[in-house]
Amino acid sequence: MPPLTTPKSGDALFASVDRVNAELFTLTYGAIVRQLLTDLEEVEEVNKQLDQMGYNIGTRLVDEFLAKSNVSGCVDFKETADTIAKLGFKMFLGVTATVTNWDAEGTTCSFVLEDNPLVDFVELPDTCQGLQYCNVLSGVIRGALEMVSMKTEVTWVRDMLRGDDAYEMRVKLTKQVPEEYPYKDDD
Amino acid sequence: MPPLTTPKSGDALFASVDRVNAELFTLTYGAIVRQLLTDLEEVEEVNKQLDQMGYNIGTRLVDEFLAKSNVSGCVDFKETADTIAKLGFKMFLGVTATVTNWDAEGTTCSFVLEDNPLVDFVELPDTCQGLQYCNVLSGVIRGALEMVSMKTEVTWVRDMLRGDDAYEMRVKLTKQVPEEYPYKDDD
Numbered sequence: 001m002p003p004l005t006t007p008k009s010g011d012a013l014f015a016s017v018d019r020v021n022a023e024l025f026t027l028t029y030g031a032i033v034r035q036l037l038t039d040l041e042e043v044e045e046v047n048k049q050l051d052q053m054g055y056n057i058g059t060r061l062v063d064e065f066l067a068k069s070n071v072s073g074c075v076d077f078k079e080t081a082d083t084i085a086k087l088g089f090k091m092f093l094g095v096t097a098t099v100t101n102w103d104a105e106g107t108t109c110s111f112v113l114e115d116n117p118l119v120d121f122v123e124l125p126d127t128c129q130g131l132q133y134c135n136v137l138s139g140v141i142r143g144a145l146e147m148v149s150m151k152t153e154v155t156w157v158r159d160m161l162r163g164d165d166a167y168e169m170r171v172k173l174t175k176q177v178p179e180e181y182p183y184k185d186d187d
Numbered sequence: 188m189p190p191l192t193t194p195k196s197g198d199a200l201f202a203s204v205d206r207v208n209a210e211l212f213t214l215t216y217g218a219i220v221r222q223l224l225t226d227l228e229e230v231e232e233v234n235k236q237l238d239q240m241g242y243n244i245g246t247r248l249v250d251e252f253l254a255k256s257n258v259s260g261c262v263d264f265k266e267t268a269d270t271i272a273k274l275g276f277k278m279f280l281g282v283t284a285t286v287t288n289w290d291a292e293g294t295t296c297s298f299v300l301e302d303n304p305l306v307d308f309v310e311l312p313d314t315c316q317g318l319q320y321c322n323v324l325s326g327v328i329r330g331a332l333e334m335v336s337m338k339t340e341v342t343w344v345r346d347m348l349r350g351d352d353a354y355e356m357r358v359k360l361t362k363q364v365p366e367e368y369p370y371k372d373d374d
Contacts, residue, residue: 018209020304021279023251024244025207025215028323031240032219039226053218057211060308064210092208117207121247136215 007071007083010090016068017091022117029118033133043130050132054139055146062144065091077173078102080150081109084141092140093117101170110157111141113167124161133161138169151175194257194270197277203255204278209304216305220320230317237319241326242333249331252278264360265289267337268296271328279327280304288357297344298328300354311348320348325356338362 008016032053036046065071069087074080085097095117101110118134132138138154145152151174158168195203219240223233252258256274261267272284282304288297305321319325325341332339338361345355 014208018281018304019206020209020212020281021201021251022205022207024248024279025212027244027247028212028216028219028240031244032215032222035219035222035226035236035240039222049222053215053222057214057218060214061211064208092211094205094207117205 007069007087010087010096013069013087013091014094017064019094022094023120026117026120026122029136030122033131037128037131043128047130047132047135050135051139051142054136054141055143056139057136058140058143058145059147061092061140062147065144076106077150077176078106078109080145080148081111081171084144085111088144089113101168107173108170110168110170112158116160116167119161119167122161129162132156132159134159134167134169141169141171145171149177194274195255197274197283200256200274200278201281204251206281209281210307213304213307213309216323217309220318224315224318230315234317234319234322237322238326238329241323241328242330243326244323245327245330245332246334248279248327249334252331263293264337264363265293265296267332267335268298268358271331272298275331276300288355294360295357297355297357299345303347303354306348306354309348316349319343319346321346321354321356328356328358332358336364 033046033050036049037043040046040049065088069091071083071087074083081099085099089095089097095113095115097111097113099109100112102108116134118137122133124131124133134156138156142152142154153172153174155170156168157170158164158166160167220233220237223236224230227233227236252275256278258270258274261270268286272286276282276284282300282302284298284300286296287299289295303321305324309320311318311320321343325343329339329341340359340361342357343355344357345351345353347354
């Protein structure tokens with residue numbers, strides 16, 4: 001049976017949610033990173049905290065996404081990845097990602113971002129070269145996917161703050177438990 | 188001579204800037220507060236840090252505000268307060284504030300917010316009753332005003348998280364140095 005509602009387009013979805021100024025968000029996120037760098041001695045520890053913060057945020061954002069997007073469940077990881085790239089990124093950050101570099105099994109892919117509101121005005125000082133500045137984003141993806149029963153590992157493989165030509169995060173599906181999918185109440 | 192450009196309306200201004208999802212911003216800000224509560228032992232110290240964080244953000248946001256709003260300078264503190272309430276809040280948070288409770292000298296007023304995207308889904312646990320959750324906002328106002336040569340003290344006098352019926356911040360102008368106004372280059 002086809003779904004009763006059609007998923008919204010990314011643009012319609014983004015237009016339908018409350019929004020705040022992107023620069024305010026960028027500066028607020030920058031303030032977190034600076035605070036963590038001050039409080040924690042190791043850059044590696046900051047990376048972990050940013051990822052955990054993103055994970056916590058992702059477990060919350062997935063509810064708003066499912067409530068507003070009319071997406072009622074994806075048939076497989078490929079469809080899930082496309083949905084995140086076209087609708088998820090658009091709904092929350094106002095940009096879209098490209099899904100690429102699939103492995104043969106269809107369990108690992110990359111999200112490539114050319115526009116990333118998180119890093120406007122950011123330059124990493126030499127002392128922070130190990131910093132994974134955007135770890136909050138990979139944490140959000142990991143947290144959101146876990147809430148729809150997909151365990152993943154998410155790592156950054158390209159980062160414009162480190163001189164790469166784009167932002168690329170690699171998402172590897174490590175475990176999927178379809179029967180625990182928690183959003184079937186309305187079917 | 189009248190200004191060559193007319194200030195934009197709040198709605199036009201908000202539509203003209205890049206935006207991100209308000210819930211993402213709210214959760215990100217919540218993550219900062221939680222992090223500070225974990226890292227610092229005293230709630231009073233958290234309040235100070237949030238205020239300082241806001242101050243740093245405000246000193247940056249004022250540039251975007253002046254660049255995009257076509258506001259070319261306010262004649263006095265009253266006009267400045269109205270501009271912040273109608274255009275500043277709208278441009279960055281998507282809401283407007285009411286300016287009220289002026290003192291006789293015209294140097295102290297209140298901004299009242301009925302809608303405050305910062306606090307969606309927030310409840311203060313009993314252990315955090317002294318927390319000034321929105322101190323980042325008062326810090327932003329203080330920082331932004333200092334960049335246009337107005338030294339202020341900004342304090343919260345009503346807070347819905349503490350059971351009040353609105354958010355009210357009191358802004359007291361303590362010193363004004365008009366000749367240092369740094370945005371006259373284009374006149």
